Amino acid sequence: MKQTRFDLNNDIAWCPGCGNFLLLQLLKETLDELDVDPTNVVISSGIGQAAKMPQYVNTSFFNGLHGRALPVATAISLTNPELLVIAEGGDGDMYGEGGNHFIHTVRRNPNIVHLVHNNMVYGLTKGQASPTSQRGFKTPLQTEGVILEPLNPLALAITLGAGFVARTFVGNRELTKEVIKQAIAHKGYALVDIFDPCVSFNKVNTFAWYKEHSYVQSDDWDASDKLQSLAKSMESDPYPLGVLYKNPEEQPSLTEMHPAYQEEDTPLFKRKRSVQELTALME
Numbered sequence: 001m002k003q004t005r006f007d008l009n010n011d012i013a014w015c016p017g018c019g020n021f022l023l024l025q026l027l028k029e030t031l032d033e034l035d036v037d038p039t040n041v042v043i044s045s046g047i048g049q050a051a052k053m054p055q056y057v058n059t060s061f062f063n064g065l066h067g068r069a070l071p072v073a074t075a076i077s078l079t080n081p082e083l084l085v086i087a088e089g090g091d092g093d094m095y096g097e098g099g100n101h102f103i104h105t106v107r108r109n110p111n112i113v114h115l116v117h118n119n120m121v122y123g124l125t126k127g128q129a130s131p132t133s134q135r136g137f138k139t140p141l142q143t144e145g146v147i148l149e150p151l152n153p154l155a156l157a158i159t160l161g162a163g164f165v166a167r168t169f170v171g172n173r174e175l176t177k178e179v180i181k182q183a184i185a186h187k188g189y190a191l192v193d194i195f196d197p198c199v200s201f202n203k204v205n206t207f208a209w210y211k212e213h214s215y216v217q218s219d220d221w222d223a224s225d226k227l228q229s230l231a232k233s234m235e236s237d238p239y240p241l242g243v244l245y246k247n248p249e250e251q252p253s254l255t256e257m258h259p260a261y262q263e264e265d266t267p268l269f270k271r272k273r274s275v276q277e278l279t280a281l282m283e
């Protein structure tokens with residue numbers, strides 16, 4: 001396995017063969033290839049198998065409450081805009097428990113990369129349906145099969161105004177790295193939904209299934225036409241992979257719009273706090 005500056009030699013609590021191992025390696029290689037300084041990266045996550053990932057990367061991280069990676073990432077990015085801030089976690093964490101934060105983070109457009117390991121199941125809690133579980137998927141809880149249509153995070157993000165929306169599959173190494181690089185280069189919020197199999201609790205959506213039920217969008221795909229991208233993001237089976245939407249016009253990021261940065265661009269964490277001002281606010 002390729003060594004990177006982001007390696008840590010701690011024990012990893014994932015099942016052998018879990019897709020998370022591939023994504024972990026690909027993320028570390030991508031950051032290494034971009035020559036990012038490990039001390040300049042912060043990963044924010046919540047709860048779940050996927051959300052354990054920052055504990056295995058040689059960067060700063062914040063591992064908080066279920067579904068709360070995005071507001072924490074937003075605050076980190078606002079406090080120190082010089083950092084590369086990544087919010088990462090699973091489909092349940094980000095689209096279920098954190099669904100409200102997903103909606104409003106897209107609207108706020110903070111300068112963060114949002115990586116979602118989409119295994120279409122709650123892995124950590126042993127196999128219940130998640131918001132992206134396919135209709136008919138049987139679990140110990142949904143014994144007759146899931147009765148709902150899965151949430152479509154890509155279409156949702158595009159309609160909410162996200163400037164960068166992509167999907168990839170961990171089995172496609174080159175595409176995954178390329179898409180993450182483009183997400184990092186994008187100014188503002190960037191969503192990367194990543195097909196990433198859970199080999200223990202989803203025996204339907206396996207590596208072979210994802211490979212068979214997806215295709216890589218061709219190089220001449222025009223990702224700048226929002227309505228066309230929305231229609232593309234609604235395609236399923238086969239699912240398109242790649243950057244499905246990229247706004248050709250740069251949108252102001254939350255930091256650029258925020259009142260705290262209108263008259264001064266010193267990062268908030270470097271500014272002196274005035275006890276008098278704080279007291280006045282409290283009163």
Ligand SMILES: Cc1ncc(C[n+]2csc(CCOP(=O)(O)OP(=O)(O)O)c2C)c(N)n1
Binds near residue numbers: 048066093122125
């Ligand atoms: C508020 C709250 N609700 C539920 C749980 C239980 N719980 C922990 S992880 C998890 C699901 C994680 O699924 P996902 O985000 O898809 O991650 P995966 O384990 O599949 O990588 C749930 C329901 C919790 N810890 N806190």
Ligand code: SF4
Binds near residue numbers: 015
């Ligand atoms: S339960 Fe699933 S998601 Fe969790 S480590 Fe095992 S294979 Fe991976």
Ligand SMILES: [Mg+2]
Binds near residue numbers: 090091118120121123
């Ligand atoms: Mg999951």
